[in-house]
Amino acid sequence: MKVSLTVNGARRTVDDAGESETLLQVLRDHLGLTGTKNACEQGECGSCTVYLDGTLVCSCLVLAGQADGAEVTTVEGLSAAGAAAVQEAFVEAGAVQCGFCTPGLVMAAHDLLAHNPDPGDDDIREALAGNLCRCTGYQKIVDAVHRAASPTTTP
Amino acid sequence: MMRLPPFARLAPRTLAEAVEMLADQGPGAAVVAGGTDLYPNMKRRQVEHHALVDLRAVEGMRGIREEPGGGISIGATTRLSHLAGSSAVPRALAHAASVIASPQIRNMGTVGGNLCLDTRCSWYNEPEDWRTAVGFCLKAAGDVCRVAPAKSHCWAVASSDLPPVAIALGASVRAVGPGGERTFPVADLYRDDGIDHLALLPGEIVAELLVPPVDGLRVTYRKIRRRGSIDFPELGVAASVRLAPEGICEAATIVLGSVASAPVRCREAEDLLAGRPLTPEVIEEAAAAAAHPAKPQDNTDLSHVYRKWVIPIHVSRALQSLS
Numbered sequence: 384m385k386v387s388l389t390v391n392g393a394r395r396t397v398d399d400a401g402e403s404e405t406l407l408q409v410l411r412d413h414l415g416l417t418g419t420k421n422a423c424e425q426g427e428c429g430s431c432t433v434y435l436d437g438t439l440v441c442s443c444l445v446l447a448g449q450a451d452g453a454e455v456t457t458v459e460g461l462s463a464a465g466a467a468a469v470q471e472a473f474v475e476a477g478a479v480q481c482g483f484c485t486p487g488l489v490m491a492a493h494d495l496l497a498h499n500p501d502p503g504d505d506d507i508r509e510a511l512a513g514n515l516c517r518c519t520g521y522q523k524i525v526d527a528v529h530r531a532a533s534p535t536t537t538p
Numbered sequence: 539m540m541r542l543p544p545f546a547r548l549a550p551r552t553l554a555e556a557v558e559m560l561a562d563q564g565p566g567a568a569v570v571a572g573g574t575d576l577y578p579n580m581k582r583r584q585v586e587h588h589a590l591v592d593l594r595a596v597e598g599m600r601g602i603r604e605e606p607g608g609g610i611s612i613g614a615t616t617r618l619s620h621l622a623g624s625s626a627v628p629r630a631l632a633h634a635a636s637v638i639a640s641p642q643i644r645n646m647g648t649v650g651g652n653l654c655l656d657t658r659c660s661w662y663n664e665p666e667d668w669r670t671a672v673g674f675c676l677k678a679a680g681d682v683c684r685v686a687p688a689k690s691h692c693w694a695v696a697s698s699d700l701p702p703v704a705i706a707l708g709a710s711v712r713a714v715g716p717g718g719e720r721t722f723p724v725a726d727l728y729r730d731d732g733i734d735h736l737a738l739l740p741g742e743i744v745a746e747l748l749v750p751p752v753d754g755l756r757v758t759y760r761k762i763r764r765r766g767s768i769d770f771p772e773l774g775v776a777a778s779v780r781l782a783p784e785g786i787c788e789a790a791t792i793v794l795g796s797v798a799s800a801p802v803r804c805r806e807a808e809d810l811l812a813g814r815p816l817t818p819e820v821i822e823e824a825a826a827a828a829a830h831p832a833k834p835q836d837n838t839d840l841s842h843v844y845r846k847w848v849i850p851i852h853v854s855r856a857l858q859s860l861s
Contacts, residue, residue, distance in 0.1 A: 403542040405577075424540035425578035426643055427768075441642045444577050448547050449594065491641065512767035513640025 386451045390414060391460025397447070406445040407431045410457060418458040418486050429514030432487040433457050434464075439494040441513070458486035466493040472531035473524075480518035488514045492528045501532055540581040540665070546589040553599060553714055553745060556591050561716050561741045563589040569743055571615045572647040574639070575655055583666040584678050585656070593650070599745065602626050608751040614650025614744050621649055627749065628707055630757040630776070634699045637761045640768050650744045653701060653711065653724070657694035657732045657799050658770060659837045661685060677733050685837045693835045694732030694799055700747075701728065701801045702776035702793040703759040709749045715742030728800035735799050755780050756860040760852050764839055771796045772840045773848060777856040779816065785861075787811045792824075792853060797832035797845065804828040807853065816861035825854035 386400045386409060397413040407424075410416045410433070420430035424443045431442045434456040442455075456464055469492050472478075479485050488511060495502055495510035502510065507528045508521075516524060548563070550556040560567055567589040570576050579585050593599060593615050600615040602624050610627055621627060622636035622644060638644055638652065661675045661684040674680030676692045685693045704724040712721045717739065724747070729737050738744070757778040763769035774795025780788045790811040792804040807828035814820045829849040834842040 401544075402547055403544050405542070425581060426574050426639075426646075429640065429642060432642055438645045439642055440646050441574075444573050444646060446542075446547060446573070446592075448549070449592065494641070509767055510641055513642040 384448060386447050388450050388452065389454045390416065391456055392463065400447040402446075402448065404447045405443050406433070406435070406447060406450040406455070407442040409447045409450065410442060410455070416457050416459055420483055420486055422483065423515075426513075427515065428484070429487040429491060429511075430484050432490040432514065434490070434494075439491065458489055461489065461493060464493070469493050469496065469528075469531045472527045476523050476527035476530050478519070478523040478527035480516075484514060484516040484518075488516065488524060492524075492531060495528065496532055502528065540578075542577060542580055543583070543586065545580075545587055547592055548589060549592045549595050551595055551597060553596055553743065556593060556596055556743060557714055557716060557741060559591045560743065563591070567591065569593055572617070572643075572651045574643045574647040575651065579656060579663075582664065584662060593743070605748070610749045612649050612747040612749065614648060614653075614746055616649045617645060618647045618649065618652060619644040628752050628757055630703050630759045630778075631700070631707060631749065634703045634759045634761070634774075634776075637767075638699050649700065649747055652698045653704070653727065653747065654736060654738075654744055655696075655698040657692075657735045658697040659685065659692075659694035659732065660839075661837060662694055685835045692732030692799070693837055694735075695796050695835075695838055696728065696735065696798065696800050697770040697796050697838075699759070699761060699771055699774055699795065702774045702795040703757065704747060704749070705793045705801055705803070706757055706759075706776040706778040706791045707749055707752070707755070708778075708791070709747055711744055712746045712748060713738060713742045714745045715739050719745070721748065725801065725803065730798055730800040732799040758856050758859050760856050762845075762848060762852060769839070772838055773797065773834075773845050773852060775849075775852045775856045777853065777860060779811065779857070779860045781816070785815045787814055787816055787820075790824075792828050792856075794828070794832050794849065794853075796838065797834045797849070802831050804831060804853070806830055811857075816857060818858075821854055821857045821861065822850075825850040825857065828853040 387396045422428045422430040426441045426444045433442045548559045568587045570590045571593045599613045603611045618635045676683045760775040762773040776793045779790045790808045794802045807824040810824040834845040836842045
């Protein structure tokens with residue numbers, strides 16, 4: 384099956400996607416974009432989070448055929464979409480241990496801040512509820528989102 | 539790796555086309571919209587479908603509209619996040635949508651999908667190798683219910699958040715199938731059977747949820763779960779009351795979710811409220827009676843003893859919030 388989509392602003396075509404393959408497989412296995420992580424494959428962990436036509440989704444639950452003609456932004460394209468501050472805040476706050484969940488968390492944090500520039504702790508925890516981190520206690524991740532929201536005022 | 543098995547994906551543009559495709563594919567085909575529950579279930583090999591009719595691109599099935607005669611129509615492929623953020627729908631319904639799963643899942647999952655959500659059970663929602671080792675169950679490939687082996691009945695749990703509050707609002711479902719379309723109360727969409735839990739006719743597709751004008755009805759929904767987010771409900775309590783000016787309850791509806799294979803109406807409790815004021819004593823009496831029809835089994839996250847025990851507490855809190 385042929386799938387044509389725009390990924391991070393560039394037109395991409397995959398000629399041999401399987402009908403029951405997912406967008407996650409298209410991104411990682413066909414296009415080599417391995418920033419989007421493959422973990423639970425059932426929508427629970429958020430490590431495969433991408434934007435599909437501007438909406439935050441789990442790419443493991445989107446069929447390749449459903450992504451045909453769509454515009455996809457992955458973590459690789461997020462800096463161009465204005466998320467550098469989020470990524471820098473994660474580094475500065477030390478919100479990374481093994482790093483596997485980080486791309487998905489950065490995507491979710493970026494989406495939160497796009498809708499709510501000054502979120503409280505509860506807003507942050509709800510916005511990140513679909514992203515599991517198995518290393519940390521989430522506190523530094525919450526700190527990073529606060530830092531990204533107001534980089535000059537957060538210590 | 540949890541990969542989808544092979545299947546054919548059909549993408550109709552109209553509802554009539556979808557109905558035709560589903561009929562053509564015969565038994566074993568299914569409809570899909572968000573896929574947030576169906577795809578994981580297929581990946582775990584709980585269900586098999588040789589074909590899926592994808593409703594996403596069906597025109598006119600998505601969105602929230604005010605009906606000419608009052609009330610609201612919510613298209614079946616409307617995303618849960620859209621419903622959660624809508625000020626056009628009753629607040630309790632938007633709240634129920636807002637506490638489903640996670641932001642990503644709400645962005646994909648749909649109203650029709652939540653209404654038709656497969657029942658869940660701790661013996662069923664497991665990977666295939668786990669079920670191979672432990673033993674299959676009635677609902678999938680086995681010949682015995684692991685929860686209650688003495689009976690040949692499946693006790694898988696209706697675990698969706700929208701149906702209880704939709705019933706408390708007096709909402710209806712419009713379904714379209716090969717034999718035409720019909721509109722019926724949301725409660726009639728369900729059968730108390732964990733396997734065959736939807737009372738849809740063969741080939742029928744849920745097209746929209748119709749919510750009548752609220753017109754002074756007070757409605758609330760409470761969701762009980764282990765964590766403050768992402769989990770399925772361990773108990774859902776929806777309640778609505780219509781109060782006369784002097785505070786007398788004219789009519790009440792109390793619906794429990796996650797205690798059976800279908801939403802459970804608490805008729806005895808409703809009757810205890812009718813014609814009486816919502817005083818603390820009346821509320822306690824009704825709340826105690828609300829637990830009577832619920833027989834939760836030991837097949838979800840929290841224990842069935844706990845889930846039964848907390849019913850009066852949460853029914854009482856729901857009613858207090860409406861008084």
